[in-house]
Amino acid sequence: MTRLILVLGDQLSDRLSALAQADKANDIVMMAEVYDEASYVRHHPKKIAFVFAAMRKFAARLRDAGWQVLYTQLDDTDNAGSIPGELLRRAEETGATKVLATEPGEWRLIQALRDTPLEIDILQDDRFLASHQMFEDWAKGRKQLRMEYFYRDMRRLTGLMMEGDKPAGDKWNFDHDNRKPAPDAVTHSGPMQFTPDETVEEVLDLVEARFGNHFGTLRPFHLATDTKQARRALTHFIKHALPSFGDYQDAMLRDNRFLYHAVISPYLNAGLLSPMEICQAAEDAWRAGDVPINAAEGFIRQIIGWREYVRGIYFLEGPDYPSRNALNHSRDLPAMYWGAETRMTCIDRSVAQTQEEAYAHHIQRLMVTGNFALLAGIDPHQVHEWYLSVYFDAYEWVEAPNVVGMSQFADGGIIASKPYVSSGAYINRMSDYCKSCHYKVAQKTGESACPFNLLYWHFLDRHRERFSQNARMGNMYRTWDRMDASRKETVLSEAQALLDRMDAGEMI
Template sequence: MVSRLVLILGDQLSPGVSALQAADKSSDLVVMAEVMDEASYVRHHPKKIAFLFAAMRKFARVLEADGWRVAYTRLDDPENAQSIPAELLRRAEAEGAQEVLATEPGEWRLIEALSDLPIPVHQHPDDRFICSHAEFDRWAEGRKSLRMEYFYREMRRKTGLLMDGDEPAGGKWNFDHDNRKPAQDDLFRQGPLKFDPDETVEEVLTLVEQRFPDNFGALRPFWFATDADQAERAFEHFMEHALPCFGDYQDAMLEGDRFLCHAVIAPYLNAGLLDPLDICRRAEAAYRSGHAPLNAVEGFIRQIIGWREYVRGIYFREGPDYPRRNALNHQRKLPALYWGAETRMNCLAHAVAQTRDDAYAHHIQRLMVTGNFALLAGISPTELHEWYLSVYADAYEWVEAPNTVGMSQFADGGIIASKPYVSSGNYISKMSDYCRGCHYAVTKKTGDGACPFNLLYWYFLNRHRDRFQGNPRMAQMYRTWDRMDAKKREVILAEADAFLDRMSKGETV
């Protein structure tokens, strides 16, 4: 008989997680389970499933080596109850446990499911984050707008990162203006560190192939880190080879280089294999020692103590209905091209192919290619949210929903973004080489072969004029639209309508 069960979820693979801190090795039982409910509530990318199952198995062994008793259930165990609540009840009955210790999950559905169990579940705060829910709420209370930039400054002051006394290093809080350079091919750019599957990983890959054969995405080749030591080596590799150029090319996109200078550590960070404050301090040390420039290090740190902490704060402050918001009333179904169907739009074809192959695309590919197109085309933000949650290895609802519903789709009505992130094809042409090999011409505004982003950009602005024409950041766009010849405006709207009609009918666009 044990005193209590200690639940460890697949994104809580940190030895210091709060549930373990509250537990007693001598009398409590750690419960970990690979369950179909978690593996299938959306159709996860097979690489994500394999990454988490392999990392969970390895973490269970780490806990056992540290003296914990661990009850681990594999997906194919015939006794598996196939949901987290049911597994807890099964283990509680078998062990005589009367209560559960848990670290608060990162999704409302699991928080509520644990709260509904017939035995007490004590959900401890997830203190791996820098900002608690209460602290975020105190910052947000009474503000007319909840802009990330001002929250980020508070996190800089709290942590002391990149601070010279009371002032930000370099005299500015934000060097984003310096981080918008297009990239060129570079044969010496190394990309992320990749790992050959070991015996544990191979066993999981075989299981995923058998159980999830039809999920979107390529399972092999599989090269993710699956334990803390490998994740540490992956981060060190980024620090040495890519951090110095991370800032300059943070927004760039190249057909022949899917990773550029990006860290590709978000899956490890969000699963608990890396500590956010630790890696930020080490990045700061790289700046202080002269290894990496300030614009690169500030941009990297802002993604973690800025965006990552901010979107978590928004998710929990806004409540369980947040992922289903649809302020612009966009209802169009997600087109098949997001699941790999043929498209003549080269930027979307490459972003989706990369997503299929690697369970990864960087933030500009998500925001300004797949997200921008969905917003311009009026696609349901709920369907797009479920797609992002499905296809990326780093996606958990607390981080993904605000980025999609709020930042990308303006579906929260402007809580996160002060204006919708929409652009014509010109932005993609400026920041990538995608337009060179495209069926459509980015310089054509109308007519045969005109870039769909050009047509849909004006279509979107016209459709939502009542909402956005008073936005100071969009006034120039509406003045440009109004100066156009009336006949040209009619052609743009008609051609955009025709494009969307063909797409909705399942034709190749």
């Protein structure tokens, strides 16, 4: 009996469970570039090109390994336009009556497969270290699902950076050493770049023709598109950037987009790299004395801690998670998120970088674009769809918890114990953005006051009933309560005037 083996664009791994359970002699691998997956949100052209190019190369690799592969390109005349449609077309063509699929990373696509009138066996995605059952068992009975405690269990499970049953350096977390402001000079030249080959160029032409009106710059394109290239990019990072990654992972610079960041998340999330090979490379460099412990630990925590944790939350909480809105925010996403002119240097540089690179690092996402959206009361679903659209590493299982939960507090505190809000002082401390900004970060009121300063207090005031008893926010409310009444009135009225101008479409 012939079966179709479905391989999706973010499942480009030889270790995929559907491939592991397939019969190379009889089963047929099915892969398809479909319009539905490229456009259910208006994905950045670089992301679409990366996925399509990597898919084509992975299909060729499978054929070389002896698999029979049916591959549909986007512009094939018979393309059904969706994954279910392609499954039905290929089933009719081959006579296959059963499909093996590894679980997709989005509830939307899981439901689409379940609704397809074929017998589809959806297998666990065991490329992740924590299964759904393992996460559910960890979460059961806990009042708070804090990542730090999950991370410690993952360290014990994997043995990474452990000395027997104790963490290396006698500490689980070296984050205190990882908060240095932006350095005067960055010695790292950035992530490894790759010249597009014939396959990539063909995809770039296709994406330019079909998705050229999506937000984002397609060329130049320098991403890795196969496992060999991705491993070279990893090696480059470990050797040249990881030693300083820990110190400066939260820093931001106007004229340096990458600092000491790895920029390997698209490769990891698409399956070109595995989490353990990445973490073992970092641990090996630390044990060899080439990388300080704070850098290795901080990097590994992002992968076996945070990445595995947010996936666990996404599947634990269910399909409605991306639509949650605990703070009842309803303001429309302002045009400056799509590249419209703004006087705010931090927003301008973060969005311009996003538009050109399909990338911004975690602090730019959390404490610049995310912080502003939360303070301004933007509809979290619009914020969610923006992040899902514009970043090359965004798939809903990882993006929604980071945005809906961590960034926008729209899940009501499942992930974050308090909202991640700050005034302009934090951005000034961690970046050089404020030095060239129209607004003055030290000014609290008046025409030149930093919008973050005004909106910070406006947010706290309008959500006082919810947050005033939060133990981590008490000092903020005590500071607000000590302000002179007339000053508080000025802050709130100027903040509201700023929001009114933004709502009217005026430049902020």
